[in-house]
Amino acid sequence: MPELSTAPRTIEFHIRRYLPETDSAPHWQVYEVPVRKGMTVLEGLHYIKNQLDPTLAWRYSCRMGTCGSCGMLLNGRPALACNTQILDIAEESLTLAPLCNFEIIRDLVPDLCSMFDKHSLVRPYILRANEGEINDPAGEFYQSPEQLERYVQFAFCIKCGCCMAACPTLATDARYLGPMPLAAGQRYNADTRDAGRRERNLLTGGPAGVFRCHYAGECSHVCPKGVDPAKALQLLKRYLVLDYLGLHGRTTPCEKLEGPGGGERRPEISAAPEKTVEPARR
Amino acid sequence: MKETKYWTWHMAAGAALLFLLGLHMLIMHTGGFAQWFAPHGNGADSPQNSLFRDGKLFFTLTYVLMLAVALYHGLYGLRTMLFELTFGPAAEKTITVILVAAGLGLFGLGTWAAVAAHAIALAGARG
Numbered sequence: 270m271p272e273l274s275t276a277p278r279t280i281e282f283h284i285r286r287y288l289p290e291t292d293s294a295p296h297w298q299v300y301e302v303p304v305r306k307g308m309t310v311l312e313g314l315h316y317i318k319n320q321l322d323p324t325l326a327w328r329y330s331c332r333m334g335t336c337g338s339c340g341m342l343l344n345g346r347p348a349l350a351c352n353t354q355i356l357d358i359a360e361e362s363l364t365l366a367p368l369c370n371f372e373i374i375r376d377l378v379p380d381l382c383s384m385f386d387k388h389s390l391v392r393p394y395i396l397r398a399n400e401g402e403i404n405d406p407a408g409e410f411y412q413s414p415e416q417l418e419r420y421v422q423f424a425f426c427i428k429c430g431c432c433m434a435a436c437p438t439l440a441t442d443a444r445y446l447g448p449m450p451l452a453a454g455q456r457y458n459a460d461t462r463d464a465g466r467r468e469r470n471l472l473t474g475g476p477a478g479v480f481r482c483h484y485a486g487e488c489s490h491v492c493p494k495g496v497d498p499a500k501a502l503q504l505l506k507r508y509l510v511l512d513y514l515g516l517h518g519r520t521t522p523c524e525k526l527e528g529p530g531g532g533e534r535r536p537e538i539s540a541a542p543e544k545t546v547e548p549a550r551r
Numbered sequence: 552m553k554e555t556k557y558w559t560w561h562m563a564a565g566a567a568l569l570f571l572l573g574l575h576m577l578i579m580h581t582g583g584f585a586q587w588f589a590p591h592g593n594g595a596d597s598p599q600n601s602l603f604r605d606g607k608l609f610f611t612l613t614y615v616l617m618l619a620v621a622l623y624h625g626l627y628g629l630r631t632m633l634f635e636l637t638f639g640p641a642a643e644k645t646i647t648v649i650l651v652a653a654g655l656g657l658f659g660l661g662t663w664a665a666v667a668a669h670a671i672a673l674a675g676a677r678g
Contacts, residue, residue: 377631444637470552475554480581
């Protein structure tokens with residue numbers, strides 16, 4: 270196999286800038302960035318920040334596709350800057366813009382508050398009738414590998430907002446909950462430890478809920494973690510319809526086992542430390 | 552949950568439409584059933600054969616059912632498209648009320664036509 274050249278090339282970064290203190294509208298600015306094989310878009314942004322223009326702003330944290338902070342439009346497509354290599358998507362120039370369907374705070378930094386507000390509305394956590402058990406668990410809930418499979422891929426969501434930026438319904442209707450919050454709702458609906466499905470149905474089956482989805486499927490195409498939010502939304506529709514028709518099989522959550530794992534702790538494994546913080550009341 | 556109800560009935564109406572349109576295609580466009588639903592020859596859409604079917608209670612009920620599911624399915628689809636224009640909650644409620652009123656009006660008119668055709672066919676059969 271012939272060796273690929275590692276000599277640096279220059280790629281033009283066309284970046285949509287917006288400085289709220291001076292700009293009335295966003296504008297484009299071009300930077301020349303020397304690029305070597307394997308260099309990520311995030312590294313290119315760091316080069317610009319360190320060498321060319323310290324005023325450029327974007328959001329990042331982990332640099333390894335885990336935190337979901339650096340979502341932005343790369344050549345018009347929502348993606349993470351940290352796990353996209355420049356030469357995979359650009360030959361001469363690359364356009365960078367903040368995620369659409371969000372307000373812009375500055376340059377490439379979108380305001381994700383609207384997404385997280387909607388996310389909290391679907392109550393994305395285990396809901397049980399016994400709140401004491403949630404705050405002070407006395408044992409484990411049994412869940413088989415098959416039951417885990419029903420929701421585990423939706424639990425890989427890192428809340429980067431790429432699916433929200435790709436959603437055509439959200440682009441026309443800001444009230445629509447969007448793929449991430451609805452997929453998060455389905456993640457907990459499908460969890461056998463949860464008993465909050467009917468409570469979530471009021472929101473997910475409401476006027477801003479899942480029936481606004483047209484199944485364009487772009488959310489699944491752009492997800493950097495391989496989550497399939499479009500599938501979650503279709504499953505959510507199925508749950509809602511089955512609940513409406515009274516055909517949903519399981520209506521009670523799984524039972525708690527007696528004690529952690531139902532067994533005895535091995536002597537070489539030390540006991541868990543005492544709690545230092547009281548759980549918050551929901 | 553109102554949207555869930557609308558959606559569920561939309562799906563059910565779609566399934567009913569598939570069945571009824573399949574029945575229509577069988578009766579009107581396949582010769583194998585001609586002797587059952589078009590006994591007068593001259594094609595399934597001839598006036599004599601249409602009157603024959605209009606005189607059967609089964610067909611009158613089928614016409615009314617098809618009208619109901621087609622109106623519901625179509626008007627729900629229209630409502631969804633209109634909602635894409637994002638007017639706001641008050642306008643959406645108004646659109647829903649107007650479409651329900653239009654649907655009921657068209658259903659009443661169509662039902663009257665089907666029942667009247669049934670009565671005319673029966674009167675014709677009695678001479």
